Amino acid sequence: MTSTFLQFLFSGLTLGAIYALAGLGFSIIYNASHVINFAQGEFLMIGAMATVSLVGLGLPLELAIPLAVAIAAAVGVALARFAVVPAGDASVVTVIIITIGASILLRGVAQVVWDKEFHALPAFSGTVPISVLGATMLPQSLWVMGVSLAAILALGWFFGRTMAGKAMLAVSYSRLGAQLVGVPIRRVLLTSFALSAGLGAIGGIVVAPITFTSYEAGVMLGLKGFSAAVLGGLGNGLGAVLGGLVVGIAEAMSAGYLSSAYKDATAFVIILVVLFFLPNGLLGHKGSERV
């Protein structure tokens, strides 16, 4: 009984770590531009698919992964540069619709560049299960949690300790104030897309040996990352991490104790509950700040 619970918990934490990374991607872009980037899931897919291809070309994993992350980041910058920046002063809703269009386009391109098949990456350190307190865990799960934790800590350091990170936060607290001290807000926007895409790619890559990947893999990952970000309070980094873990654990528990048919529904239920009862998320600000 407890060991099944632990089993579900491990799998929930593994998924949750990925949703946390995807959720952070939503929050970083939201902070820089108030845009909700619905192409976020595609970054996870591009990272994983590009790694699969590069490994297929004979590159070792430790070379293929950074290269794939760089490719995803470049796609992110291109998306910002050629789809978001030209929209200029268009309303936020317009830009959100542009990102939905971009996600469809990216999936189409992925289908052409790659294929419609499912692909697996080799696990980073084998597939011999580790047993913990009667439950078992794949070594890849440890990779997922460890890499996610490292990425989250690095991000926390960047936004909490460096001037470049604080300047990006400043844009979200007062765009005008940031412009008036000379923060180049267009570069902040491009940086936020590069960061979110890179972060998403990392998540997509480390989880690919467990969940497989395909040109469509970004759809669900993106939606779950979005529910993580909304649950934590859009724009709140710590909130996105907590939200990701909650969504991941809820998904694993409902799949385990109810039926795996409910797996994906959990995230939608969470979005609806949050929108009805907690419009500012778990850690969001009450009411409207800065008027």
Place this chain on the structure above:
Amino acid sequence: MMLEIRGLSAHYGRIEALRGIDIAVDEGELVALVGANGAGKTTLLRALSGVHPASAGAVRFEGRDITALMPERRVDLGILQVPEGRQVFGPLSVEDNLRLGAYRRHGPDVEADIRRMFQMFPILAQRRRLPAGTLSGGQQQMLAMARALMGQPRLLLLDEPSMGLAPILVAEIFTAVKELKRQGTTIFLVEQNAHAALAIADRGYVLETGRVVLTDTGTALLHDARVKEAYLGL
């Protein structure tokens, strides 16, 4: 002339908020711009900082045409603004707000300037680790001013620094403005509080619905019958 504005117009959609403004500010001067709510004062400062586009006319700064320059490049030239409503970075600490004021600068003299700001506004030193959003309105105004000073302004643009403040704080803010002028900073001061602004200004302009309708020395405007009637409530 340090700042020369020629025939400047600006729009919000089809609304023309500025209609051919001509204003000049000389180095070392304190020039006041007064006018009723909605006259276009904030729009003019936004255009000067490059955060709102000009639709006609030109702005020259130290002989150089800056009409189309990006906001951050104007900060590099020394054009710093204390905006209406302060626009401090609420969740960041007072000290981080000051550091961000020096975002375009590098080097050790930033720390020295932060100490200078703490001497000028001791309350900010006491609150240095607190989020800026926890400060009172008057303290936030001082922080916004100190943040702009961290950018080493050659031309300081002030948008209604006395708005919403208790009289004693208004006096404190205006004392700081006079002190900055004494130290040689060129200041363009926008105010609805026409009396206080004209009293310390070398020269002044009166703005009405996007047009300059009157200009003279500060003292002359203070005693001008039209100004008295329209803006001083006399």
